[in-house]
Amino acid sequence: MLFASVFMVLWVLTSRTSGQSVTQTPSRLAIKEGVAVFINCTYQYSGVAYLYWYVQHSHSEGPQLLLTEYTGKETGDAFFAEHLKADKTFHLRKEAGGLSDSAAYFCAVRDTGFLSPRSSSGRGRLDLVQSDAVFQSHPEISIAEGQDAILLCNFSTADSNPYLFWYRQFPNKSPQHLLTKTRYSAADQNFAPTKYSGTLNPETKTVDLKIKDVSLQDAAVYVCALRGNNQLHFGAGTSLTVSPMEE
Incomplete structure (x- = not known):
């Protein structure tokens, strides 16, 4: 049996996140290996939102980034998610679950106003920066x-x-x-x-x-x-x- 524990989560990054909420269903999912995985994620936010899915395989280790709305496109046997802005949903899917997918999955939303993306310019240039x-x-x-x-x-x-x-x-x-x-x-x-x-x-x-x-x-x-x-x-x-x- 494959067990995937899913919880409601709200990542509060700054005090300006008042009114933001994320809801996940079901709270616990048990499926057989090879069966399709579907985890519902809906959110409420008045501004422009940026969506993430995190995965946590063990309580003794921190969550790790699984995908974002820009990297979560369908790629065969991997997890994928599509951000439907009109419906305010970012459901997580996988065509066939495996035993290694047993974990806790967290959907997260963040105001893009908090983002500070790095950018570089120049042709044929390689920038080496300290990793986060x-x-x-x-x-x-x-x-x-x-x-x-x-x-x-x-x-x-x-x-x-x-x-x-x-x-x-x-x-x-x-x-x-x-x-x-x-x-x-x-x-x-x-x-x-x-x-x-x-x-x-x-x-x-x-x-x-x-x-x-x-x-x-x-x-x-x-x-x-x-x-x-x-x-x-x-x-x-x-x-x-x-x-x-x-x-």
Whole structure:
């Protein structure tokens, strides 16, 4: 049997995403190997949207880009999707599913106003730039309840003003945005500023996450991400284990 877990997900990249929503159905799909795969994705957004599909094969690793509306054309045995702007849909399809396709699939929408595409000009010219990547060197950390936790993240990019993000993911749930950091923004963009804070150092290319007064409910996988070249690049994630406070 082939199992593909699909979740509703909203990638909140900046505070300007108010009113944006993404809905996926079904919530869980079980099919036989060789049967066609169809995952519904509809969205609501008042502006011009840019669509992505991400895939996550294991809870211990971050989501990876599967396709975009420009790369998701039908190519035989691969996944494909067509952005129907009038219907506001971006359904994911594959002619025949395989055992290796068992994973969680996330549909994402982003305002094209946030895009900063790289461009080059000149004939016969080759530009070499630093690749976009995220590194989380500690796959697991353990901390006692009530202490503060600091999660480390290194990144590489040629962008002079990169956008960095931290997400939290519980088992069988979609990633939840915690905060956004940019070089020229002094304040964190997050939903719980008294709980989470980030430190971005563009020189050393680190963006560490601090979680204050850790509780048992904070046990989860924390994933660092970088926006570069019109897509999100995720780290492998750090699993935070919280031990109860001794009485």
